[in-house]
Every structure is written in C-alpha cells, then in structure tokens.
Amino acid sequence: MNADFAELAIATNFSFLRGASHAEELVMAAEALGLSAIGVADRNTLAGVVRAHAAAKKAGIRLLVGSRLVLQDGVEVIAYPQDR
Structure with missing residues (x-):
C-alpha cells in the first residue's frame, strides 16, 4: 500500500451534481x-x-470522515x- 498518499476530497454520488460514483466504487x-x-x-x-x-472496513483501508461545507x-x- 502507498502510505505516502491519501485522497482527502472524495465526493460520492450523495454530492448531487458533483460526485457520480458510489462510495463502494470509490x-x-x-x-x-x-x-x-x-x-x-x-x-x-x-x-x-x-x-x-x-x-473501507472490508478492504482494510482507513476512512477519514469529513464534509465539504x-x-x-x-x-x-x-x-x-x-x-465527536
């Protein structure tokens, strides 16, 4: 695994008109x-x-939870x- 990089601005299909892919696909x-x-x-x-x-749990990838405000x-x- 490439521990040197993590994409932090992923938008799923729940970001209407911004993201198109399902979270599982990402x-x-x-x-x-x-x-x-x-x-x-x-x-x-x-x-x-x-x-x-x-x-992410199934794939063994760390998930960072955020929001674009x-x-x-x-x-x-x-x-x-x-x-929390």
Missing part, C-alpha cells in the same frame, strides 16, 4: 491504486460515509473533525 478504486486511506467529504452532508465505512457566501471548506 473504496474499490482506492484499494486498486494501493492507497492506505481515503477521505470522503460530500457537499454539506455525511450521507456517503456510511457505505464508505462498510466498504459550502456556505451561503460561496466559501467552501473541507472539514475533518478530530473527535
């Missing part, structure tokens, strides 16, 4: 690329992380909380 692609971790950050939601979690003034921030 995890399978990360596994095929040899990534040790991926970060799912859907647009203003955590909806994609449930399916991504199950797929799109504010009313157009500012976008990818947020990864440290704890």
Whole structure:
C-alpha cells in the first residue's frame, strides 16, 4: 500500500451534481491504486460515509470522515473533525 498518499476530497454520488460514483466504487478504486486511506467529504452532508465505512472496513483501508461545507457566501471548506 502507498502510505505516502491519501485522497482527502472524495465526493460520492450523495454530492448531487458533483460526485457520480458510489462510495463502494470509490473504496474499490482506492484499494486498486494501493492507497492506505481515503477521505470522503460530500457537499454539506455525511450521507456517503456510511457505505464508505462498510466498504473501507472490508478492504482494510482507513476512512477519514469529513464534509465539504459550502456556505451561503460561496466559501467552501473541507472539514475533518478530530473527535465527536
């Protein structure tokens, strides 16, 4: 596995009009690329992380849970909380 790189801005099909792939497909692609971790950050939601979690656990890939927060003034921030 390539421990030197983890994609942190993955958007699943739950990011309407932004992401097209299912979370399971994205995890399978990360596994095929040899990534040790991926970060799912859907647009203003955590909806994609449930399916991504199950797929990542099965594939042995670390999943980072985040969200792309799109504010009313157009500012976008990818947020990864440290704890609950």
